[in-house]
Amino acid sequence: MTDDPLLFASAATVYAAATEALARKFAHARSLSWFCTVCPPIRRVQSAEDLHLLPVQAVEDEQGGLLFSLLGEASHLAPGGGLTLTSGGSTGNRKHITHSWAFNDSIVRLGVRMFATGQTPSVVINCLTAGEMQGAFQYAAAIVQRLGARLLPAGSLMGLQRIAELVQSQKADALICTPSFAAALFNDVAVDRRQLGSLKWLYYIGEPCSALLREQLTRDWPGLTLRSLGYSATETGPIGFQCAHLEPGFYHLHADAMLVEVVNPLTLQALPEGECGEFLLTPLLPDHVPLLRYRIGDCGRIVPNLPKCACGSALPVLELVGRVETTIKLGGAIITQRQILSVLAQAIPDLHAADIQVQIDRQVNGACMRLVIAEDKLPAAAQGGLEQALHAEAQASALLKLPGVLGLQVRRLPRGAFATTTAGKTPFFVELQQAPTRLA
Structure with missing residues (x-):
């Protein structure tokens, strides 16, 4: 049920596609005179082996996120318009970045990868935050449209009792929300258990689903399957997807669309293969501005030497351990x-x-x-x-x-x-x- 040529391609094919996409990314960055001025090392960068020459980009850094601010300003002025979203700055000093419409179209293809080898929902209630300069609500809606399912755009502010009534009246079989929203809904004393009885899937995004919540829902709602809708970030787009054969916290890396470096969070030096460290992300999808070595604030590792996954994909597996200490x-x-x-x-x-x-x-x-x-x-x-x-x-x-x-x-x-x-x-x-x- 997928027309994605790289989802089940060989590792060599995926690597070749990623190498080509990275070369285009670097060429685009070098073609921007303003970027060469603020990031002179880009002139010497030709391949992934040269990435360490570039500074780390972040919403907040020693210069108050100067480089990211310049990227955001340039993205707003790029021709062709796009979708402007709020960055996920943990310090509260949030900034904006505009993704091209071509970028936004491309991320939906990545988003549906998790559904490639399993059952798909029929009636989905989207309980993510609508508006507020967040992109997850629109992203989830586009995935549901691509699946050909029916979508109910409820949002997160409708109220738990009304959501429960909607699930029952529309016989919804899937819910998309944050784990925090799920915890509130499934533990609300005013919600009748029978109202949620049609739900088969809970797709979460935005934050990790704690082991405690997972254990509770698995115990109290044995007919409900919990799956991550994907590992993603506003600034970078999708990073990985969770097929039905991966344990919680593990994701297939979109290796054709995302380059991940694992570095020591203090020195920012590369770590040996398989070791846990902080992620630096370089999206490979074409976009208005060259986001390179972006510091997302997450820790984890790329799992080495795994056999081909039972889902059929040869894409590498990434383990998300948690956030860099807040x-x-x-x-x-x-x-x-x-x-x-x-x-x-x-x-x-x-x-x-x-x-x-x-x-x-x-x-x-x-x-x-x-x-x-x-x-x-x-x-x-x-x-x-x-x-x-x-x-x-x-x-x-x-x-x-x-x-x-x-x-x-x-x-x-x-x-x-x-x-x-x-x-x-x-x-x-x-x-x-x-x-x-x-x-x-």
Whole structure:
């Protein structure tokens, strides 16, 4: 059910196609005088072996993302128009990039690869964020159209009860959403279990699906199959797809459309084959501007020496391990995810990043910090004791004494009540948009 000539091609054929596409990418970059001015090493780059000569591109870097900003500005001015989207900057300083219409047409071909050797849905409800300068909603809709299925563009703001009613009335067999949205829907006490009974597939995108949520849905909804809709990014387009034979966290790399470097996150030096490191991405699809060695903020590895997959594709397999450690600036200091988990490990040993959210409420005279912990990980009777223990713990006490830090509050909440972004993701650190009651 696919007209994709490279999906089941030999590794040698895919490599040849990628090499040719990369040569065109470099030639396009060298033809742009403004790019040669801001990135002089491009004049010396001829092949993948020369990539290390180029600077790393990122939404945020030591120069405030200057190179990415220039790429975005140039993409807006390119002839032929295109689709302008918001980058996924984790620091909140989001920027825009415009993908050509040809690029957007090409990514749909990659998006449907996961359906090439299996059953396809008939009635799909799209519960991703519509608008908000995000591209996932439109991308998912185009995939459903390509499959020839019926699409219900519900979006993420319709309300959980109305979504459940829609599933039941339309006999929908598939749902496309973020894992955070799925957790809220399938755990909403106002949703009757029978309303979701027609669902056979849940396709998620935008963030990893935690093992805890996967285990719960597999246990409580045995007729539901969970699959990633794809590993993708706003800035780069699709990176990989998950066939029915791959375990969670593993993806076939779109090797004909994406070059992935695995580097040490501190030195940015290439790592030996098979080792886990940070990804640098170079999309090979033609687009307005030359995105090269883009720093996406994800860690993983390309799995070496695998036999040909049972799905029939010879495309290499990529393992997505997680994000590069997230941080936030508070009281003039950089606070890391690892520090938070380390402090809490003494009180709650079996605690993972998905069990916690740190909410920051910035006010005129400083910032209040709310530590939200999933209620299944923190007994109600232990909440007050944990707050007292954190005030006494050395690292936490030092944090609370930083200038401009106004206090700390511990709260137990259902996982579905964690704050989410406009794209439906659940970040570890989140800046509250509206200030709550002042924390003690």
